[in-house]
Amino acid sequence: HRVDRRQRQMCIRDRSDGDGVGSGIKGNISGFKVAKIKQPDGGVQEQGVIRLKVCVDGSGNVIPSSIKYSPDRDPNTSTDLRLRQRAIDAMKQFKFTNTSGSSGGCGYFSFTFKLQ
Numbered sequence: 388h389r390v391d392r393r394q395r396q397m398c399i400r401d402r403s404d405g406d407g408v409g410s411g412i413k414g415n416i417s418g419f420k421v422a423k424i425k426q427p428d429g430g431v432q433e434q435g436v437i438r439l440k441v442c443v444d445g446s447g448n449v450i451p452s453s454i455k456y457s458p459d460r461d462p463n464t465s466t467d468l469r470l471r472q473r474a475i476d477a478m479k480q481f482k483f484t485n486t487s488g489s490s491g492g493c494g495y496f497s498f499t500f501k502l503q
Contacts, residue, residue: 416443416494418487425480427473427498434502435465437474442493447483450491454478457495465500474498 414421438461442453454475458464465471478496 414494414496416441416483416492418485418489418492419443419447419483419494420486421481422447422484423480423482425477427477427500431467431469431473431500432502433465433467433470434463434500435467435470436461436463436497436499437465437467437470438495438497439474439478440493440495441478441481443483443491445485445490447485449479449481449483451479453493459497461497463499470498470500473500 436459438457438459440453440455440457442450444450456471456475458466477498
């Protein structure tokens with residue numbers, strides 16, 4: 388997948404899964420479509436990638452206890468706890484539409500934080 392190189396404070400992308408679901412946003416939960424996106428809060432002077440695994444129920448609601456930090460091999464992966472918490476807080480506010488009739492599903496989303 389092509390990496391968005393526009394200079395923005397932050398964007399959301401996942402290089403390994405999914406189609407674009409919005410401006411600078413990629414991710415995928417098989418059988419579900421993103422219905423509501425929440426950009427993470429800015430205001431931190433750190434940069435890096437926070438990758439999360441997330442699961443949803445059959446109604447497309449994010450299961451908060453399912454959200455897990457899932458670093459990948461990206462050399463830009465960050466361990467910064469403030470960035471991680473902002474990404475988790477945003478992910479909790481996502482909403483999905485069930486397009487498959489399944490009882491739930493899981494997928495990955497990467498939050499890329501960039502300095503302005």
